[in-house]
Amino acid sequence: MVRSSLPNVAVFAIATGMKKYYALEEKFIEVISLIRTARYNAVHSVNRELIDLYWKVGEYISKKVAGKKWGHGVIQKLANYILRNVPEAKGFSAPNIWRMKQFYETYQGVTILSALLRELSWTNNVLIFSRSNTPEEREFYLRLSVKEKYSSRELEHQINSSFYERTMISNQTRATLPEVPTDLKNTDISVFRDTYILDFLNLPQDFEESDLRKAIVHNLRKFFLEFGRDLCFIGEEYRLQVGNNDYFIDLLFYHRDLKCLVVIELKTEDFKPEHLGKLNFYLEALDRDVKKPHENPTVGIILCKSKDREVVEYALSRNLSPALIAEYKIKLIDKSVLQKKLHELFEEEG
DSSP states (O other): OOHHHHHHHHHHHHHHHHHHHHHHHHHHHHHHHHHHHHHHHHHHHHHHHHHHHHHHHHHHHHHHTTTTSOOOOHHHHHHHHHHOOOTTTTSSHHHHHHOOOOOOOTTTOOOGGGGHHHHHOOOHHHHHHHOOOOOHHHHHHHHHHHHOOOOHHHHHHHHTHHHHHHHHHHHHHHHHHOOOEEEEESSSGGOOOOEEEOGGGOOOSSOOOOHHHHHHHHHHHHHHHOOOTTTEHHHHHEEEETEEEEEEEEEEEEEEEEEEEEEEOOOOSBOOOHHHHHHHHHHHHHHTSSSTTTTTOOOEEEEEEOHHHHHHHHTTOEEEOOEEEEEEESOOOHHHHHHHHHHHHHHHHH
16 A cells, blocks of 8 residues: 555655746746846836937037038047047947937927837937938838837838838728728728738749748748738648538738738739639638637738739629738839829829
8 A cells, every 4th residue: 555655645746846846936937027127128218318318419419500610520520529538438420420410300399209219229210210201201110110119120121111102002092992891890901001022032933822822931020020010820721621621721810909810812813803702701711610709800811913903992892801902022112113103192082
């Protein structure tokens, strides 16, 4: 009896010890969380102080230059003086001092954006005010960068890919399409755009849908940068069983903000109205058999090579599901082309 009970005693002791260990580890994790939060707050506090400093220097320089007291020669002397007397102060080269002046003059009097400016690094601020052409574009990138917590490289990629223009074109184009049915209003598909740039896929010249799907899966981090970080990947060729038949969805995601499943069907050809019938079948099957009761209706996206705007309008006119037709480009679109298209859309609206 004693021998047979020893293993049980040992198991109980080990289990009890493990429980105590994990309970202790949970408390350790709480301490780690406190440390990381404090470090995050400290970094952001330093960043806010730095942005405030650059703002004040920019204001000072702006007034001196406006009074025709200082010019390029004086600014260079100032940069040299700072370097000699405060060598630990980084970022006070002559070109950067001029950027501080531009920074101040760009946002002077725009108090609504002051909090956003202090949430971003100096590098990101410079990218936005030096690369944006309008106040609307600057505000767009400021809000987007704060929301998505872009690194400078990610922000630069979004600017290079004309993210602002593409988003505005999507908003204008969607305004001409039929509205989402009233009972689906909680599923706001406006977070998705009309055109997506997938230049990071490095696809061969003649590629198939399977090549496109695999390339996206292998580059999910960059794909999420383009589509938004609220997307969570569920699977490729996601299997649905309806009746005695199996069907496979190209890509299935979950959108944290919309609280719904997102189907992406890939097409290497132009959009055709019959594509929508297949997508709606998938949406119905997912809503009946996969969607949880607390989730919103599934959103469907047909990502195709190109589309005819009028064909899309006709195809969606009687569609009852939250679906949209988007096109992808595997090369960057010239910014001037997008600006011209956006201008034409605004003229049509006017």
